Amino acid sequence: MAQYEVRRGSEQFGPYDHETLFNYYREGRVVATDEVREVGAAHWQTMQQFSQPQGMTPQSMPPPGMPPQGMAPPTGQVAQPVHVQRMSLAGPILVTLFCCIPFGIVSIVYAAQVNSKASVGDVAGAEESRGKATMWMWLGFGLGLAGTIIYIVGVSASGSSPFD
């Protein structure tokens, strides 16, 4: 399923799937002047250009419990789109293969959850998964580090020149 990134000034958000983006636009978290592009695409277009051919419209009726439109905050103060910090897969993979421990696998599972959760708009869940992925990655790295240091000390202490 296509994923979209949103840019406002220098800040970048997402990626979101089509439905999430649509919902954010209707809720006013993403506005017409924000720029959007499909992940991997080279060019940005404004949300307005992007949404028109698809019949996407921003929220025209205030959601229940919100102040009437006349009292709504000016466009410059709309709620920020949700920013989910990305999780690299390279670290967990590295820990799994080079530190030789299953902790890396746990880290890959949580890292994979980050984008899946973010793409359905579960920001809190994505952040939680990112925290766990990072924690397991460093635990695995720590164990691998300890083993590697023992190996390096072993090489240095094993008498003959390492360059023989």
Add this chain to the structure above:
Amino acid sequence: MLEREAVGVRRRVAAGLMLLFGGVVLLTLAVRHPDTVSWAPICLWREATGTLCAGCGTGRGMHHLLQGDLMAAWRLNPLMLLLGIPAAAIVGLGEGVVLVAGRRIRWPAWPSWLGWTLLAVVVGWWVGRNL
């Protein structure tokens, strides 16, 4: 290409230490086969279960790779060549840019399915190599 925000000095020092550590590990692996070092700890997983983990063979594999013997490295752990080296390159490049430029690389976002696919590949390899 790079994120706008600069990282702190401590983060740059950490990047430098990581790269230094990586360099020492590579040099050590290049000159000495892990099995010739009596103190070298073997994999905890293999020690505990007697089966191979997904990463078993990467130490010896790196030794052969650094000595130019690609086939020996491939036989020991093909996943190291297919996934481990690219992952190491990504991390190494990222840390290098942090050290030199003081900013992080802005990588393109990876799609959700990629994480699950890599997980399946690693777990499949882990199980499959023990059958």
